[in-house]
Amino acid sequence: MTLHIDIPDENLAGILARAFRNRSFLAGFVITALVAAVAILSFFWTPYDVTRLVISDKTQAPSLAHWFGTDHFGRDILSMIMVGARNSIAVALVAVGIGMGIGVPLGAFAAARGGIADDVLMRLNDLVFAFPALLSAIMITAIFGPGAFNAIIAIGIFNVPVFARVARAGALAIWPREFILAARAAGKSRTLISIEHVLPNIATLLLVQGTIQFALGILAEAGLSYVGLGTQPPMPSWGRMLFDAQTRMVVAPWMAIFPGMAIVITVLGLNLLGDGIADILDPKSRRQR
Amino acid sequence: MTAYLLKRLAIAVVTLVLASMVVFAVLEIIPGDPARLMLGLNASADQIELLRSQMGLNAPVVLRYLHWAGGLLSLDFGRSYTYSVPVIDLVRERLVVSLPLALMALALSTVIAIPVGLFSASRRGRAGDTIAMGAAQLGVAVPNFWFALMLIYLFAVWLRLVPGGGFPGWSAGVWPALKSLLLPAVALALPQAAILARVTRSALIEVLNEDYIRTARAKGLPYRLVLWRHALRNAMIPVVTILGLQFAFLLAGTIIIENVFYLPGLGRLVFQAINQRDLIVVESVVMLLVAAVIVVNFVVDLSYAVVDPRLRGRQ
C-alpha cells in the first residue's frame, strides 16, 4: 500500500488558529493536560499518603472524606489514582521514546537506502510483528523479573517496528517528490536529505502515531500491572488496583470503577488529541469541513 | 499471481524459521535448570546429571535447536517439566477453550464493526455518525479486562444472567459452554470492534473521495449502490489488514481475559508455565501463537490478491 501525504502549506499561526477550532483536538488537549497536571501534582501533594495503611478505614464507600472511597488496606483511592497516573505516564512515555528513538532512524534509513538494507530491516520488522506484543511483554517481564523498568523495555521493544514502519512508509511517500530531486541535484547526501527534508515532512505523521502508541502504552502498562508484572506494590498502579478490586467486586465496586475510569479518560484524551492533530494537519479533511 | 504468492509464502516461511530461533534463543539464556526443577530441591547432583542427559540437555545448542524444531514440525512439542505429560496434550486441552473464544470475539467484532463503519461513512458528519464514532472513540479507550470486570458486575453479580467465571467444559453441553464464553467474548470483542469500525469508516471515506466514485455516480448509479458496488471492495484492504492483526491480538489477548474469567485456556496455561518455569510449555505455546500470526498474515496477503487485481499480475 502506498501512503499519501498531504503536506499542509501553512505556517504555525494558521495551524494553531485551526487547532483551537477543532473539537477533537481541544477536548484531547484539555484532558491530556489535566491528566498530566494531576500526575505532576501527585509529586507534591495528594489528599492522603498512599503508603500509609489505615485498616480501620478499609473498603469505605465514596464519601466527602474519601471522594473515590478506600481500598482493602484503607488507602485513599483518589490519592492512589493520582500517583498511578504518574507511573502510567512515565512508563508509556519512555516506551514511546524508545520506539521513536530506534524505529524512526531505522525506517528513514530503510527508505533512503532501499535495496537489501530495506529488505533486511523490513523482514526483521515482520519478525517482531509476528510475536503477539502483550504475550511477549509478559514473557519478557516474567523472565527478567517484574517491575516498571522491565515493563518499559518490553513495551518499548514492540513500539520500535511500529515507528519504523510508519517512518518508512512516510519517507517513501516523500522521496519521489521533486523537491527531493532538487536537493539531490544540489549534491546533498541521502542522510542530509533525510534530516533536512524527509523528517520534517513526516514529523506530524510520527506525532500522530506517537499519541496512539502512548495510549496503547498506557493500556499495556495497566495490563502488565494487572497480571502482577508491571509497577510493583506498594507503589500504586492502575492495573494493580484493578487486580485488587477483582475479588472484592461485590463489596467494593468503587475499587474497580474509578481506576478503570482513570485509564479510559487518559487513553481517550490521547486518542482525541491524536485524531485532532491528524485532522488539523490533513488538508484533505479540511477542504470538506 | 503465483509470483506474488510464492514471494509472500517465502517471507512467511523465513519469518517462521527466524521466530523459532528467537524463541529458542530467549529461553536458552534464561537462568534455571529444568532438570533441577523437575526433580525438586532434594535431588542429588548425580540424579540431576542423569536426567539432563536423558532430556538431551547436554547436547550442543545447534543440535538441540534442530531436535526441538524438528519435533515442532511433527507436532511433538516434548514433555512438560511440571506436569510430565506431552505438551501437545496440554495445548490441545486448552485450545478447545481459547480458539472458540477468539473466533467468537472476532466474529462478534466484525459483525458489529463493519455495519457501523458503513453507516457512519454514508452519513458522514451527521448526528448518527457523530454518535457512532463517539462511542467507538470511547470503546478504543476501554481496557478489555476492566470492561470484563464491569460486565461481570453487571450481568453476573447484579443480573445473574450468566456465570461470572469458570468453564464447565464442552462435555457439559454446548450451550452451557458457550454461555460461559459469552461474556469473555463480548469483553474481548467490543474494544476491537471500536477500532475496526473506525478503520472501516475512514477507509470508506478515503475511497469515496476517489475519482472513480465520481465516474460511477456520473453513470447514474444512486449513492447507495456506489457505496456497495464500488467503495466497499476497495476499502476492504485496510479492513482486512486490521482483521488479521486483530486475530493475532485476540489469540494472545485472551491471556488476561482468561485470568479475569478463570477460563482454562492457552493464556492461563502459558501464564502458569512462566511462573513455574516450565519453559518447554512456554516455548511451545509462544511458537504456536507466532505460527498462527504468520499464517493469518499470509491469509491476509492472499485476500489482498483476491480483492486487488493489480497484485494478480497479467493473466
Add this chain to the structure above:
Amino acid sequence: MSLLEIEKLSLTIGGTPILRDVELSVAPGEVMGLVGESGSGKSMTALTVMQLLPWAARATGRVTFDGIDILAASEDQMCALRGDDIGMVFQEPMTALNPVKTIGEQVAEGIRWHTRASRADAEQRARKMLDRVGLPAAQFPLSRYPHELSGGQRQRVVIAIACALKPKLLIADEPTTALDVVLQAQILDLLRDLVAENRMGLLLISHDLAVVTEMADRITILRHGEVMEAGDTARTLSEQLHPYTRQLAQASMHLPARARTHDSGSAKPLLQVANVTRDYPGRRISLLKPAAPIRAVDDVSFSMAPGQSVALVGRSGCGKSTLARMVLALDKPTAGTIRFRGDTLTGKSEAELKPARRDMQVVFQDPYGSFDPRQKVERLVAEPLHVLEKKPAPAARREMVAHALHEVGLSPKDMDKYPHEFSGGQRQRLSIARAIITRPKLVVADEPVSALDVSIRAQILDLFAELNQKLGIAYLFITHDLTVARAITDEVMVMHDGKIVERGRTSEVLDHPQSEAAKALVAAAPDLHRAIAKRLQEQG
C-alpha cells in the same frame, strides 16, 4: 431550442463565491467550448449540470436540461439523467476507473442500471461500445482490468462509459490534458466523431484555446467565475473584441524575443552524451526465466554547445525524462558515457560530482511539488550553494539569494516567505532562481511551463529567454509541447522509443519534419493560428 440552458448561475462553496451570473447554452448536436484558466470555475459549471457538486455548494439561477429544471430536480431524477441523457468524461484517466473492476463490468454497469437489460445484453452492448472507441475485442476483452491499460486507452474506456447510452449531452472536462499531443489528437477525433454520429451536444471544457478552437462551434470564455465573452468560435477569436480574449489568444501564441541564437559545433562542446543506454528491470512473468529488461533509453548520443538552447521533444514514455536524469547524474546509465565540460560524469561518486553539479542545475515541471513546504525561500533558493567549495557566510548567502530573486523578477523581501505564499507562476520563478544561483553553464528544464496557465507561461518563457541571453546559460528543455520548443530553442531533438530519431534547427524540424515520429508530433500539435484559419475557411 437549446438542449442545455444555463441562466444567471451563481455558485458558492462554503460561502466562497465560485461562479457569478454565468450564462451558457448548448444546442442539440452543437459543440460548445468552455475556456478559462485555472480557478475560473469551468469544472464547477460542469459539476453543477451533473449535480455532483461538493456538499457545501449552493447554486442559484436556472439550469434547464431538455426541459428539466436541474437545480430543482430530486436526486432520483438526477440519477435517471446521469449516464443516460448526460454523459461525462473526466480529466484524469489514470484514476477515473475503479481498479478492482473489469472494464467490461464498468461499461456494462450503467447500461444495465438504466435499461434493465440482462447481463448478457449489457455486455454485448458494452463490447460494441468498446469496439467503437477503438478498443477491439482481440486485444481488449471485457475481462481486462484498468491497470492493464495505458492512459489513452483508459480515457477511451471512460468515453465508452459516458457514451454507452448515446446521451443527448456529453460533458468533457479537460479530457486530453493528462495525455500527450498525439493521444490528444486521437481522443479529440474520437469525441468529434461520436458527437457527430449521435447528434450529441458537447460541452468541451479546456484551458487550451487551440484545442477548443479546433473542436467548438461556439465558445464561452470564463474568468474568475464570470463569463467574459461568448459567441461563434471563429469570429470571437479572429476579432478578439474583448481585452481578455485578446490577452489569452496572444499568450497562447507568444514567442519571446531572442536576439541571438547559438549554433552547435563552433565551440568546444559543453555536454557530450555518447551511446547512453538505460535499462530497467522488467516485470517478472515466469519464475524460471529472468525478466526481460525494459530499455528506456537506447544508445543515445548527442552533444550541446555552451549557451545553446536545445529542446528534447517526444511523446510521454519515450525516455526523455530518464535521459534528463542521467544528464543530471541523478540516475546512472546502464551503458555509455556522459561528459560535461570535458569531465566524465558516469561512475563518479557524489563527492566527485560536486564540481560538475555547480555548473548544472534543474527546473522541474510542478511548481507545487518542487519546494519543501517546511522551509523558507531563503534556504530553498540557497540549496544549490551546498556544492560550493567554500560555503558563503550567512550575510553573503542572503545577498546571493536576494540577487537571484531580483534576476527572476521577484523581490528580495520574498526570501522570508514560505513557498505556499506564492502563486504557481511565482513558484516557477523561484525554481529558476534556485537554478541560476550558482551561475551554472547548463540548466535542464523538465516540462517547466506545462503546469502553468497560458498567460503566466508566456511570462516564464520570456524569463528563460532573457536569462539565456544575459547569462549565456545553455538549456536542455524536455517538453512534449512543440510551441514551447519553437518559442525558446535553437535546436530540436525528437525522441521516440528511447532513441533520438531526428535532430536539427528548431524551425526546420517543426516546419519540415522528416521522421515518422516528428511528423506525428507536428501533425497532432494544436496550433491556434492554424485552427482559426481553418475555421474561417470552413465558414467561407
